Amino acid sequence: MSSTSNAPPGNNRVRIVVATSVMLTFISYWRAAAIILNDLGSSAFYAGGIAEQAIGKSAPWFVLGVMLFAFAVRAVYVESCSMFVRGGVYRVVKEALGGTLAKLSVSALMFDYILTGPVSGVSAGQYIAGLINDTISIADAHGWIPAAIHRLFHGTPQVGVNGTAVVFAVAVTIYFWWENIKGIEESSEKALWVMQITTVMVVMLLGWSFFTLLKVGGHLPPFPTLANLHYTDESLGFWKHSSLPHMFGILGLIIGFGHSVLAMSGEESLAQVYRELAHPKLKNLKRTAIVIGVYSFVFTGLVSLLAVILIPDDVRMKVYSDNLIAGLAMNMVGPQVLRLAFRAFVVLVGFLILSGAVNTAIVGSNGVLNRVSEDGVLADWFRRPHKKYGTTYRIINLIVGLQLFTIIVSWGNIYTLGEAYAFGVVWSFVFKTISMLVLRYRYKGERNWKVPPNFHIFGVEIPVGLASVGMVLLATAIVNLFTKSVATVSGIIFSVIFFAIFTFSERVNRRKHAHNAAQMKEQFQLQQAESVERETVGIRPGNILVPVRDYNTLNHLKWVLDRTDTHEQDVVVMTARISQFGAAAYGLSTEQMFSDYEQTLFTRAVSVAESFGKKISLLVVPARDSWSAIAQTAHNLESSGVVTGLSSKMTTAEQAFALGSAWEAIPEPKRQFVLQIIQTNGTVDTFRIGPHTPTMKNEDVVLLHRLWLNVTREPGLENVHHHDILTEALTRFARDFAATDHEDIVRQLRRHIVDDSPVPVRRIADQIDTVQPAPGRSDRDDKAGGPAKDD
Amino acid sequence: MSISVILVKILEFMFVAGWAGSVIVLLITGVEDVGTLLDREDETSH
Numbered sequence: 001m002s003s004t005s006n007a008p009p010g011n012n013r014v015r016i017v018v019a020t021s022v023m024l025t026f027i028s029y030w031r032a033a034a035i036i037l038n039d040l041g042s043s044a045f046y047a048g049g050i051a052e053q054a055i056g057k058s059a060p061w062f063v064l065g066v067m068l069f070a071f072a073v074r075a076v077y078v079e080s081c082s083m084f085v086r087g088g089v090y091r092v093v094k095e096a097l098g099g100t101l102a103k104l105s106v107s108a109l110m111f112d113y114i115l116t117g118p119v120s121g122v123s124a125g126q127y128i129a130g131l132i133n134d135t136i137s138i139a140d141a142h143g144w145i146p147a148a149i150h151r152l153f154h155g156t157p158q159v160g161v162n163g164t165a166v167v168f169a170v171a172v173t174i175y176f177w178w179e180n181i182k183g184i185e186e187s188s189e190k191a192l193w194v195m196q197i198t199t200v201m202v203v204m205l206l207g208w209s210f211f212t213l214l215k216v217g218g219h220l221p222p223f224p225t226l227a228n229l230h231y232t233d234e235s236l237g238f239w240k241h242s243s244l245p246h247m248f249g250i251l252g253l254i255i256g257f258g259h260s261v262l263a264m265s266g267e268e269s270l271a272q273v274y275r276e277l278a279h280p281k282l283k284n285l286k287r288t289a290i291v292i293g294v295y296s297f298v299f300t301g302l303v304s305l306l307a308v309i310l311i312p313d314d315v316r317m318k319v320y321s322d323n324l325i326a327g328l329a330m331n332m333v334g335p336q337v338l339r340l341a342f343r344a345f346v347v348l349v350g351f352l353i354l355s356g357a358v359n360t361a362i363v364g365s366n367g368v369l370n371r372v373s374e375d376g377v378l379a380d381w382f383r384r385p386h387k388k389y390g391t392t393y394r395i396i397n398l399i400v401g402l403q404l405f406t407i408i409v410s411w412g413n414i415y416t417l418g419e420a421y422a423f424g425v426v427w428s429f430v431f432k433t434i435s436m437l438v439l440r441y442r443y444k445g446e447r448n449w450k451v452p453p454n455f456h457i458f459g460v461e462i463p464v465g466l467a468s469v470g471m472v473l474l475a476t477a478i479v480n481l482f483t484k485s486v487a488t489v490s491g492i493i494f495s496v497i498f499f500a501i502f503t504f505s506e507r508v509n510r511r512k513h514a515h516n517a518a519q520m521k522e523q524f525q526l527q528q529a530e531s532v533e534r535e536t537v538g539i540r541p542g543n544i545l546v547p548v549r550d551y552n553t554l555n556h557l558k559w560v561l562d563r564t565d566t567h568e569q570d571v572v573v574m575t576a577r578i579s580q581f582g583a584a585a586y587g588l589s590t591e592q593m594f595s596d597y598e599q600t601l602f603t604r605a606v607s608v609a610e611s612f613g614k615k616i617s618l619l620v621v622p623a624r625d626s627w628s629a630i631a632q633t634a635h636n637l638e639s640s641g642v643v644t645g646l647s648s649k650m651t652t653a654e655q656a657f658a659l660g661s662a663w664e665a666i667p668e669p670k671r672q673f674v675l676q677i678i679q680t681n682g683t684v685d686t687f688r689i690g691p692h693t694p695t696m697k698n699e700d701v702v703l704l705h706r707l708w709l710n711v712t713r714e715p716g717l718e719n720v721h722h723h724d725i726l727t728e729a730l731t732r733f734a735r736d737f738a739a740t741d742h743e744d745i746v747r748q749l750r751r752h753i754v755d756d757s758p759v760p761v762r763r764i765a766d767q768i769d770t771v772q773p774a775p776g777r778s779d780r781d782d783k784a785g786g787p788a789k790d791d
Numbered sequence: 792m793s794i795s796v797i798l799v800k801i802l803e804f805m806f807v808a809g810w811a812g813s814v815i816v817l818l819i820t821g822v823e824d825v826g827t828l829l830d831r832e833d834e835t836s837h
Contacts, residue, residue, distance in 0.1 A: 068817065257806075465812060465816040467809075472810055
């Protein structure tokens with residue numbers, strides 16, 4: 001095969017440069033903290049209620065203890081991120097503990113991820129149903145409900161809380177399923193916005209609660225002693241007939257701790273945002289950890305405590321167990337209408353943050369399963385992209401199917417869901433911490449920070465801190481196995497099913513991959529490069545970049561090859577390997593980057609090039625989003641043009657805008673380039689990316705020329721140029737836009753876009769008299785004989 | 792002493808010792824965190 005310019009002499013294999021650094025748009029630690037808190041903060045809405053249902057009124061102390069302990073768990077994640085281990089969770093655990101435990105840990109993680117959706121969706125539904133019912137009750141108390149409706153419902157009309165929660169959770173899950181099929185992009189902007197609103201709510205909640213405490217007073221919950229722990233049969237699980245839980249004080253503490261551990265679910269997101277953190281990475285990671293630690297301690301910890309102090313015992317668990325923050329809002333001092341309005345605000349914030357968590361669950365699960373698929377543990381069949389949207393729709397369908405099944409089977413029982421969720425949370429923490437412990441001895445690579453303290457005895461490191469965190473987690477996870485019967489049974493069934501799928505897929509893949517690897521070795525030579533540089537790819541400046549994704553739509557590549565002399569201008573065919581949010585936690589190995597799909601894609605691209613008898617260079621780039629990847633690659637390769645096909649989701653203008661926005665995010669200095677979008681009917685739309693001289697309409701040029709003619713009649717302005725008039729006009733526009741006429745200008749511009757008509761400009765041009773220049777005056781435009789090229 | 796009691800004792804030891812060690816982790820990292828927060832030299836914009 002001779003389709004590349006870079007194959008070494010005597011070697012017929014096509015060389016493919018595989019960049020290994022993910023092309024990310026780096027974010028500040030505030031944004032990173034906002035992304036994590038969207039997941040971690042959402043547990044504040046249900047963790048306190050679930051814990052109190054399980055162990056009684058002392059629950060807030062356990063929640064506070066969990067939030068404190070979360071600081072130590074965070075340290076484990078900081079150490080894990082400071083090591084650069086290639087591969088996802090599966091790879092990390094596999095490296096430390098071997099393949100079997102790695103598959104088990106991924107199964108536990110999937111259980112955690114998949115349950116995040118139902119627990120969040122159902123919790124949001126509970127808050128909404130609670131608000132509807134209380135609003136109707138208050139309206140009824142005021143006599144605002146008509147008697148006929150009263151008779152129809154045999155009393156005050158109420159919606160079924162669990163049924164409403166199930167309907168809501170199903171609707172939200174289906175909505176985000178469709179959004180993920182279409183391939184929505186995660187935005188730190190949105191996460192920051194949600195956290196800003198949440199912070200307003202938290203500040204109001206705490207301020208109002210403390211004011212209420214000052215006014216009416218309150219009592220702290222009973223301290224967590226054996227006598228104060230009140231277990232239900234449900235909260236003792238397999239130990240409900242055993243005397244053990246009542247014999248040992250510390251065991252009681254572990255049981256209580258285990259029932260509160262889901263308050264720190266979402267910690268794993270810390271590893272997911274690490275790759276995207278701006279420089280200095282480690283310091284910013286620590287700052288992120290501090291922000292989320294303090295925020296979640298205050299939000300989840302203090303809110304659980306205040307709920308027990310302020311909500312009367314007789315209604316707290318009876319009415320508000322599933323919507324504790326709403327109960328807190330309703331039990332403040334102040335007018336009822338104000339409390340109800342604040343409760344509505346709490347429900348709105350809950351809706352935003354919990355719905356976001358439903359989406360995070362789908363995106364996170366998709367990311368994890370994509371990674372295990374890349375690791376060869378899940379059949380490639382799952383990763384086949386959607387024909388229209390290019391997303392891994394089979395994996396998304398599987399995840400959402402399991403989530404919908406969970407929602408319906410649980411029928412809105414948030415306690416059962418929460419308990420099961422805790423199983424996944426605690427066991428994925430356990431696997432992670434034990435892996436980190438083992439890697440202390442087995443991994444000798446880069447590690448910028450270690451969980452303190454560490455001692456050395458006879459030259460052997462004793463990781464006291466890491467082992468301590470591991471012991472607490474392991475003890476809690478083991479006790480949970482006995483006390484959470486539903487979670488244990490469902491968690492084990494789920495994990496065993498996933499483990500079986502992974503094991504079976506791995507065996508099938510091993511045979512298939514051995515065949516593919518041999519075939520690939522014959523065709524392609526992979527060259528790994530840390531970053532995309534022109535020298536690495538071996539091409540000249542001014543090349544054409546052709547992004548490809550679907551091997552069935554390579555018309556734009558044909559269009560380029562038909563018009564390009566590759567002896568004069570290089571053509572680079574590039575595919576972006578998109579790592580969704582959560583999947584970018586660790587780098588990909590070269591073999592993972594260039595999988596079965598990329599091999600087929602490039603085989604087709606090479607066939608197309610061969611059919612034209614022309615050379616192409618091939619490039620694989622990991623990225624978080626395709627537009628950033630294209631813009632950064634074009635910039636790094638000094639490309640003069642990017643040629644792409646028409647997106648199935650966007651118009652050509654939208655594609656150009658997306659690429660332009662990605663280009664704007666590249667730091668200066670940067671180069672402009674031309675984007676050409678080839679439509680299926682062969683129409684070519686051309687856009688310039690970056691600042692450029694705009695294409696002027698003829699009537700605008702006429703207007704400019706007439707203005708110039710009039711201006712140059714003024715004494716002392718004979719030597720004014722056309723560009724002087726443009727400069728003055730733009731300066732005035734900028735001033736008016738910034739100050740007085742902003743709204744008017746925006747309105748006018750909107751009219752231009754809607755009308756898409758040059759008429760207003762032409763009318764203005766017609767109103768200006770044409771004045772012939774006086775003899776002897778000169779301007780470069782006049783010499784050109786009219787409105788032509790300006791200087 | 793039955794096996795279940797021995798298991799419980801081991802779990803209790805792990806939990807208590809683990810918490811004791813975790814408190815040391817919290818103290819050391821807490822001091823480090825204060826230093827990280829005070830060092831705003833290279834802080835990125837929002």
